[in-house]
Amino acid sequence: MKELPKTYDPKAVESKIYDMWLKGGYFKGRIDPEKEPFTIVIPPPNVTGQLHLGHAFDETLQDVLIRVKRMQGYSALWIPGTDHAGIATQIKVEEYLREQGISRHDLGREKFLEKVWEWKNQYGDRIVEQLKTLGSSCDWDRLRFTMDEGCSRAVREVFVSLYEKGLIYKGNRIINWCPDCRTALSDAEVEHEDHSGYFWHIKYFVKDSDEYVVVATTRPETMLGDSGVAVHPEDERYKHLIGKTVILPLMNREIPVIADEYVDKDLGTGCVKMTPCHDPNDFEIGLRHNLEQILVLDEDAKINENGGKYEGLDRYEARKQVVKDLEELGQLVKIEPNSHSVGTCYRCDTIVEPLTSPQWFVKMEPLAKEALEVVRDGRISFVPDRFVKIYTNWMENAHDWCISRQLWWGHQIPAWYCSDCGHITVSREDPDKCEKCASSGITRDEDVLDTWFSSALWPFSTLGWPDKTPDLDYFYPTSVLVTGYDIIFFWVARMIFSGLEHMKEVPFRTVLFHGLIRDDKGRKMSKSLGNGVDPIEVIDTYGADALRFNIITGNSPGNDMRYYDERCEAMRNFANKIWNASRFVMMNLTIDKNELPEKLELEDRWILSKFNNLAKEVNENFDKFELGIAANKIYDFIWDSYCDWYIELTKPRLNGEDEAAKISAQKVLLYVLTETLKLLHPFMPFITEEIWQALPHEGEALMIEKYPEFSEDISFPEDEASFEIIMNAVRAVRARRAEMNVPPSKKPHLTIVTEKRDLFEAGLIYLSKLAFAGKVTITDAAPENMEGLVGVVTNDAKLYMPLAELVDLQKERERIEKELKTAVQNLSRTKGKLSNQGFISKAPESVVAAERERAEKLQALIKNLEDSLKALN
RNA sequence: GGACGAUUAGCUCAGCUGGUAGAGCACCCGCUUGACGUGCGGGUGGUCACAGGUUCGAGUCCUGUAUCGUCCACCA
Numbered sequence: 001m002k003e004l005p006k007t008y009d010p011k012a013v014e015s016k017i018y019d020m021w022l023k024g025g026y027f028k029g030r031i032d033p034e035k036e037p038f039t040i041v042i043p044p045p046n047v048t049g050q051l052h053l054g055h056a057f058d059e060t061l062q063d064v065l066i067r068v069k070r071m072q073g074y075s076a077l078w079i080p081g082t083d084h085a086g087i088a089t090q091i092k093v094e095e096y097l098r099e100q101g102i103s104r105h106d107l108g109r110e111k112f113l114e115k116v117w118e119w120k121n122q123y124g125d126r127i128v129e130q131l132k133t134l135g136s137s138c139d140w141d142r143l144r145f146t147m148d149e150g151c152s153r154a155v156r157e158v159f160v161s162l163y164e165k166g167l168i169y170k171g172n173r174i175i176n177w178c179p180d181c182r183t184a185l186s187d188a189e190v191e192h193e194d195h196s197g198y199f200w201h202i203k204y205f206v207k208d209s210d211e212y213v214v215v216a217t218t219r220p221e222t223m224l225g226d227s228g229v230a231v232h233p234e235d236e237r238y239k240h241l242i243g244k245t246v247i248l249p250l251m252n253r254e255i256p257v258i259a260d261e262y263v264d265k266d267l268g269t270g271c272v273k274m275t276p277c278h279d280p281n282d283f284e285i286g287l288r289h290n291l292e293q294i295l296v297l298d299e300d301a302k303i304n305e306n307g308g309k310y311e312g313l314d315r316y317e318a319r320k321q322v323v324k325d326l327e328e329l330g331q332l333v334k335i336e337p338n339s340h341s342v343g344t345c346y347r348c349d350t351i352v353e354p355l356t357s358p359q360w361f362v363k364m365e366p367l368a369k370e371a372l373e374v375v376r377d378g379r380i381s382f383v384p385d386r387f388v389k390i391y392t393n394w395m396e397n398a399h400d401w402c403i404s405r406q407l408w409w410g411h412q413i414p415a416w417y418c419s420d421c422g423h424i425t426v427s428r429e430d431p432d433k434c435e436k437c438a439s440s441g442i443t444r445d446e447d448v449l450d451t452w453f454s455s456a457l458w459p460f461s462t463l464g465w466p467d468k469t470p471d472l473d474y475f476y477p478t479s480v481l482v483t484g485y486d487i488i489f490f491w492v493a494r495m496i497f498s499g500l501e502h503m504k505e506v507p508f509r510t511v512l513f514h515g516l517i518r519d520d521k522g523r524k525m526s527k528s529l530g531n532g533v534d535p536i537e538v539i540d541t542y543g544a545d546a547l548r549f550n551i552i553t554g555n556s557p558g559n560d561m562r563y564y565d566e567r568c569e570a571m572r573n574f575a576n577k578i579w580n581a582s583r584f585v586m587m588n589l590t591i592d593k594n595e596l597p598e599k600l601e602l603e604d605r606w607i608l609s610k611f612n613n614l615a616k617e618v619n620e621n622f623d624k625f626e627l628g629i630a631a632n633k634i635y636d637f638i639w640d641s642y643c644d645w646y647i648e649l650t651k652p653r654l655n656g657e658d659e660a661a662k663i664s665a666q667k668v669l670l671y672v673l674t675e676t677l678k679l680l681h682p683f684m685p686f687i688t689e690e691i692w693q694a695l696p697h698e699g700e701a702l703m704i705e706k707y708p709e710f711s712e713d714i715s716f717p718e719d720e721a722s723f724e725i726i727m728n729a730v731r732a733v734r735a736r737r738a739e740m741n742v743p744p745s746k747k748p749h750l751t752i753v754t755e756k757r758d759l760f761e762a763g764l765i766y767l768s769k770l771a772f773a774g775k776v777t778i779t780d781a782a783p784e785n786m787e788g789l790v791g792v793v794t795n796d797a798k799l800y801m802p803l804a805e806l807v808d809l810q811k812e813r814e815r816i817e818k819e820l821k822t823a824v825q826n827l828s829r830t831k832g833k834l835s836n837q838g839f840i841s842k843a844p845e846s847v848v849a850a851e852r853e854r855a856e857k858l859q860a861l862i863k864n865l866e867d868s869l870k871a872l873n
Numbered sequence: 874g875g876a877c878g879a880u881u882a883g884c885u886c887a888g889c890u891g892g893u894a895g896a897g898c899a900c901c902c903g904c905u906u907g908a909c910g911u912g913c914g915g916g917u918g919g920u921c922a923c924a925g926g927u928u929c930g931a932g933u934c935c936u937g938u939a940u941c942g943u944c945c946a947c948c949a
Contacts, residue, residue, distance in 0.1 A: 006908085174947095560943090566898055583909075635896085643908085741903060743906095836930090
């Protein structure tokens, strides 16, 4: 048997194993009519991004799921890919160019896009390589990109077909404008922050009158675009003004007073200025009342030509100036401090301006209907299910989705404007003339689509849609979508209605949501704080398996988690533990076949039965997406049951003279180790594969072995329980010795008084080994001469050792009394329950029986403890 | 203004369908135990935020309160 190093070295293993997997083609998703498909599409990371811990979290969850399903016999497919990430990428490239003093406008659209593609090709592979270091078992031959030929075709098809169905339209409507990115944004791309500011109360005089109304605003500069004043139709204070006009100060424009139910009589003055071009509500009201639309901001958020003398001023300079001028006019009634929420751009954090602009929209209402149904009726389930509420709340209230962006990087909108007849030609193929008037004077829309428009199609565009492909047939709908709750609206919601609309079927059955990874102080990791942790460095230090296990065990679904190096270290230690346990097994191995022996010892049946239960529970946990719980159980089994107990238990046989016993111990050790490696493999793929390859095995790779499940053949519940009795005796003796500071080298004669003589006879050798006993005597009667003996008691036995000279009698008495006291307390509680009629009649039988058994055990323990106490006195 | 989450050992967190609380780290006492000191054995430490309720029984279910956090909202 080859010599293995004493510590596990991930670096020596990971890339070698990964290559082996790749060579074997085990990641490939194959259409197999005999098997059920299990499909995951990766949430595509930004093509120019770098792997961060959030990705590591996401990918690890997916890889665990896909590996389990693969081993469970599904035809597993995990499709990888990257996202062009419109604004984010364009900003990055523009920044890079700016360093060289170049703007994108200097280059022009075509040249600029060349630069972005160059950038993409340079950095596009980096993130893919980083995903591999985690052990991700993606089918790399199917690597996709949201702007590759196929995905682009899908985008084109979707745009055109939605346009044809009237679900995409172009309109001049209120959108969120980011003056820094110089593009429209969807509602989802705007974050709301509370800012402290002011309410400015302004007098608008009624025309030809001294009468005036007072309106309040947080954005006084927008008054330049006011085209009306609204009051409630039933408001007695203003009823007489309805239909009259007021004079807009500064602009001296005559604007109507209109009545609309929207106005709240009790809020403020009950009188609202109407700025249809710069406020969504005013826009709607304006439409109802035919108010003039006056846009006063340009794309840099400077006042435009409609703003009179304020033209050219930045929005905040204009605000100052407007306030100042109103004050001078005496029309500023008061300034009231207040805090209100302002929208900011999710990419650059600039305060966005609501303004009207001709943009493209997706009509949400018809799409939302079924998207709500499938989540409500369980055709798609969310884990954890509390996200259903968040989702439905959003979907019920979603406004039309603004999908056009004034960027260059992305899918250019397939719409052509005719300069002759004004018709818009939207087409699957690039047209050379207007479809209406046949004029060749057509020009293409300059804008591109929201990056999320293409990600919304990801579950089917990656499988070949719009073509009818066998892949699509077999692998769609996908099985599980794993993603962070932070993109539920951006992505999950849009995939759902897109899948339903274009595939007539949900895009996935289950969505597994996870939270964010924060730093050790609970702060979000960010570039500006510089508190980011690089997963590549973590892998370098602790190994990918340790990072994966840390992530999986440190978290419950949907919740955020903090990252601690210490936890990775602990998981690295766990990997090392497995390594050394395996090393032990290999060092003792003289067999070359993995099979169970015919004759099993008690401890063999114990470990096999424990393993069997573990396999059962782990499978159940997987079915419920309780990955962390499953991983913890495997951890405990390996460390406690297998290493700390079972390996120690086999040593007498392995080191003994009985060849048959030696072989049988080896067989069980090997069997349980091998099966446990399978259970653990999805969580720690590298080390488990490496060890498995070094053990006697059939088959090519652990990663394609069958996942263990419960088996009647190795189910020994009674033996398991019996052996726990021996273990309890061992623990009791160890505890006793530890209290007296007896070193392991001191091996006293152990006398065991028990009614279960046969059991203890069978476990005798382990008592001497694990409890550091010399000779062991088993009897059913207490020793006649107790002198010099110290005792320890369990439910099933009293154990004596001649160590009295080491005992502090006083402490000994105190210890027993303390133990006795808790035992008596417990007994009285148990008896209380048992004398409770309600409990006896209403609790399940098994619970009552367990309680009875507990009472019996406690009584036995108390008797034993009392005897010991008596013997001391 | 709504909705959601968190509150459990000194720290960070688990705890599935209700049946007398667990882990890792930290801490204390021992240990050259023939795989592993990245280890072994033993131990200290919790009125499960608070107040009610349902139940034979509540960390777990219900109601309310507090603190922290998150999301949503067309809050002149």
